[in-house]
Amino acid sequence: MSLALRDSPLVAGTTRERIKEHAREIGYIYNRRAASLRTSRSGIVGVVVHDIMNPFYAEILRSIEHELDRSRQTFLLSNHYDQLDKQRTFIDTLLQLGADGVIMSPAIDTPASDILAAEGNGLPAVLIARDVEGAHVPVFRGDDAYGTALATNHLISLGHKRIAMIGGTDDTSTGRDRYHGYVNAMEAAGLEARASWRIPGPRTKQGGFEAASHFLALKDKPTAACCWNDLVAIGLMNGISRAGLTPGVDISVTGYDDLEEAAIATPALTTVWNGQREVGRRAASALLDKLNGQTLRPNEELIRPELHVRQSTARPVVRL
Amino acid sequence: MSLALRDSPLVAGTTRERIKEHAREIGYIYNRRAASLRTSRSGIVGVVVHDIMNPFYAEILRSIEHELDRSRQTFLLSNHYDQLDKQRTFIDTLLQLGADGVIMSPAIDTPASDILAAEGNGLPAVLIARDVEGAHVPVFRGDDAYGTALATNHLISLGHKRIAMIGGTDDTSTGRDRYHGYVNAMEAAGLEARASWRIPGPRTKQGGFEAASHFLALKDKPTAACCWNDLVAIGLMNGISRAGLTPGVDISVTGYDDLEEAAIATPALTTVWNGQREVGRRAASALLDKLNGQTLRPNEELIRPELHVRQSTARPVVRL
DNA sequence: CTGAAAGCGCTTACAG
């Protein structure tokens, strides 16, 4: 009967149907805990990110969901809010449930040993968005330095010379890469990337909104802002509007990620496409491959970002 | 040993510590599947909503997470996207995993029998945001008719006479309630709630954005829009701006939910607080009570919404 | 009070 319910080819079609029909009638419920105990496969995949409420992760999750659904894996979602202990508790839970694998955007300061420990206990891991040095597992993320360079060069080509960088943190590889991309582009163009023009921290709409007054009070008033992500950019634009200026006219603003929202912001946001769908899809399918016994070498191909120009960037206003 | 690890009072403190220490050393991993098989308690709670990417649900989930964390329940999240079969598959998964309970914002057209079946199979349910007639389980949601009446009356008191209702659907109890609240408020004030002034459908920012042109082309140009939710309102305001009008001046707009985002929108959105935190908290704690053997009567106390007036509403402009 | 045994519901290797 067990065979019939699992559509085994060892059982003839009609017999299978008859058994399934009977199972339905008596309200049989397959006990996955028992099966999993026996087979040590649970059909559960864990996914842990900073915050699922953040549309950037939400878009990745959407495509992970899509990919895992096709292979009938159940996925267990969790936020770590960049708290290591939260992340550890979650990994513990996965181990206790016998999860088959985990896709994670590691919390800040995740030691490689955490990931190695998980793998050692039979929980293969795949990383998204952020890397952990020494973990030697596949990572799927965009080329951040290249991406901010795209945005910065776009602003420079419009004629901006004083460009601020708003948001992000040096605590993650992503944060460092994006800042470097900006600094390198500035310097390559012979422009100064003043330390005071960097406002680190903001990563949300609220953060960008609150950074607006700081930005507008900056010495030698930058005419453009290269933002950490779309959320910060949208928040900043809102703050700029509140101050009576017009983003996309008085101040040029670029985002990063190209969230669905970027296109309908006012003004529509010039931003860098960061391949969320692609990240999710590749990460999920890499994990599935791993579960099916394939050995994956730690990859280093980054997803190549693309600049999407919209209305939030323009030539600087010449004040007479 | 089993007793020691679970902090049973039957085991002395020092012994307990010694055993725990040893467990740590040998890298012991508690097998929850085995325990659950034996005790038929899994420590898993399912949560299924329309779409976790929607900030309205995300805010509810945040508070559910907070509540469940305290009682060390693992929660399994899923979107049903208003597809009944997705919701059923998820409930099936919960049954197979032996989940202890489920918190759901039921998909459109969920029959009471689905919920009764879950309960009959030992999966107690608690509803949020939407009701299912005949399910006889606790529901936690706001008083929607009262809420839209608050918004509509606010617009009326500012002097608006032609008020449109944008978004939502009659397919959910929430949709019907909100529309009724609007219609009743209009009629109570002796104003006409023209059917053509209702633009049903939109529920997202994108939807509100796209509805803007339809709204602006409405016959006898309404001067205000009472929106289905904050997302629609923000999208609509973006669309209105794109058309060269100023929301909060030329057109008054109200939202619903009071998302974190409402306060930083431009202009800041006048909206109706819908108690997301409260809904999540109450639903989670009701389910926990149910798991602990308390019998809950299906409740009918609705959470009372509150009007939060900001800058997106003003007196209608008098065209000379 | 302690320790060995039974049993949760599956899957699979094995005997018939």
Place this chain on the structure above:
DNA sequence: CTGAAAGCGCTTACAG
């Protein structure tokens, strides 16, 4: 090919 038995790792009722 079929059917009974063993065993996954726990918990708990029970014998000693």
